Amino acid sequence: MEVRTRAPGKIILAGEHSVVHGSAAIAASIDLYTHVLFRLPPPSENHGSVELELKDMGLVFSWPSKILEEAFHSLDTLSSTPQSCSPTHLRLITSLVEEKNIPEAKIWLSSGVCAFLYLYTSIHGYKPATVAVTSELPLGSGLGSSASFCVSLAAALLALTSEVSVDDGNSQWLTLTESNLELVNKWAFEGEKIIHGKPSGIDNTVSTFGKVIMFKSGELTQMKSTMPLRMLITNTKVARNTKALVTGVSERAVRHPSAMHAVFTAVDFISKELAKAIEGPAADDISFTRREEIIEELMEMNQGLLQCMGVSHASIENVLRVTAKYKLTSKLTGAGGGGCVLTLLPTLLSNNIMEKVVADLESCGFQCLKVEVGGKGLEIYFG
Numbered sequence: 001m002e003v004r005t006r007a008p009g010k011i012i013l014a015g016e017h018s019v020v021h022g023s024a025a026i027a028a029s030i031d032l033y034t035h036v037l038f039r040l041p042p043p044s045e046n047h048g049s050v051e052l053e054l055k056d057m058g059l060v061f062s063w064p065s066k067i068l069e070e071a072f073h074s075l076d077t078l079s080s081t082p083q084s085c086s087p088t089h090l091r092l093i094t095s096l097v098e099e100k101n102i103p104e105a106k107i108w109l110s111s112g113v114c115a116f117l118y119l120y121t122s123i124h125g126y127k128p129a130t131v132a133v134t135s136e137l138p139l140g141s142g143l144g145s146s147a148s149f150c151v152s153l154a155a156a157l158l159a160l161t162s163e164v165s166v167d168d169g170n171s172q173w174l175t176l177t178e179s180n181l182e183l184v185n186k187w188a189f190e191g192e193k194i195i196h197g198k199p200s201g202i203d204n205t206v207s208t209f210g211k212v213i214m215f216k217s218g219e220l221t222q223m224k225s226t227m228p229l230r231m232l233i234t235n236t237k238v239a240r241n242t243k244a245l246v247t248g249v250s251e252r253a254v255r256h257p258s259a260m261h262a263v264f265t266a267v268d269f270i271s272k273e274l275a276k277a278i279e280g281p282a283a284d285d286i287s288f289t290r291r292e293e294i295i296e297e298l299m300e301m302n303q304g305l306l307q308c309m310g311v312s313h314a315s316i317e318n319v320l321r322v323t324a325k326y327k328l329t330s331k332l333t334g335a336g337g338g339g340c341v342l343t344l345l346p347t348l349l350s351n352n353i354m355e356k357v358v359a360d361l362e363s364c365g366f367q368c369l370k371v372e373v374g375g376k377g378l379e380i381y382f383g
Ligand SMILES: Nc1ncnc2c1ncn2[C@@H]1O[C@H](COP(=O)(O)OP(=O)(O)OP(=O)(O)O)[C@@H](O)[C@H]1O
Pocket: 034, 054, 108, 109, 110, 111, 112, 113, 133, 134, 135, 138, 139, 140, 141, 142, 143, 144, 145, 146, 147, 149, 195, 196, 203, 240, 241, 242, 243, 333, 334, 335, 336
């Protein structure tokens, strides 16, 4: 028996970091996915272990079911409702992952492997199975790889453990019903907590539900964009870690509470104004151009405030300088500190200019990604 799931990555148009402190943020799914294949072995092939294959990394981890049962015997790990990982459970998981001696160059994967073991033992218990993961997203680069990993994993585990219902559809890839999506989203948030420390929940929510969303204090509002949102993503390839960046901003907020409160409040207004520009009445090209100018100005203001929070980086500033030569506006997306940068591509931008910008950015060693914005969320396929 097997099931496949895929969950998209995301971009944040405005409000990263501030959203952790209660401000509004705007995010959209992108058409780059994390894929999970969850397979229960037939009795003849039962290897007696829980296996995690990280295909892009060339890594396989395996834990005999008996060892997991012994390690967790004092805890009631299985749970039908999403709950936070207790410190004892996390300690046991961490030592099981440490025993695997992940090579130093890939040690940053440990938090993902811990999140896997948490979701697996909570949703599916210790029964043997194989979980294979592949991702089209650059990992740890601001495009929500951790959230799409947790969403696709939680969905696959729930699909073969309990009953999930799907919306009718003609394609092989199906959408879960709203209540099942909410359940997956809550479990994915618990996985994100293991990877991020203190996530706002925006990344797992947009990965689960897709489209363009506004997110504030844990509440999702689906947006109706009435204009094309064309974005170029530039990956600076500078490695960073969301957990450390989120912690850095929180520490700055403790040192300068009033100043940072004002910054977070300003970002809240920026996100709300951006929402108005995106949802404004559909009209002709002239008014698209005016709305794009508003969005560009808001992106520029948001980037300034992200710099003020201490999460920009020389590589990000470099992308900003290159795109400014072509009168294009950019801002970091996700946690910053390196990672990815967004550039708005106005509707009237010629292909010629667009090719020149990409060539210029790539000559600096950056990688450009052209993506569709605001599409599907989590999907499932019963093979
Ligand atoms: N396909 C994957 N396989 C295993 N672990 C993964 C995978 N994708 C993400 N992770 C885990 O998530 C971590 C990266 O998460 P992080 O939040 O730092 O970056 P991101 O989610 O790509 O960016 P952002 O949170 O800014 O959008 C990795 O270090 C790893 O532990």
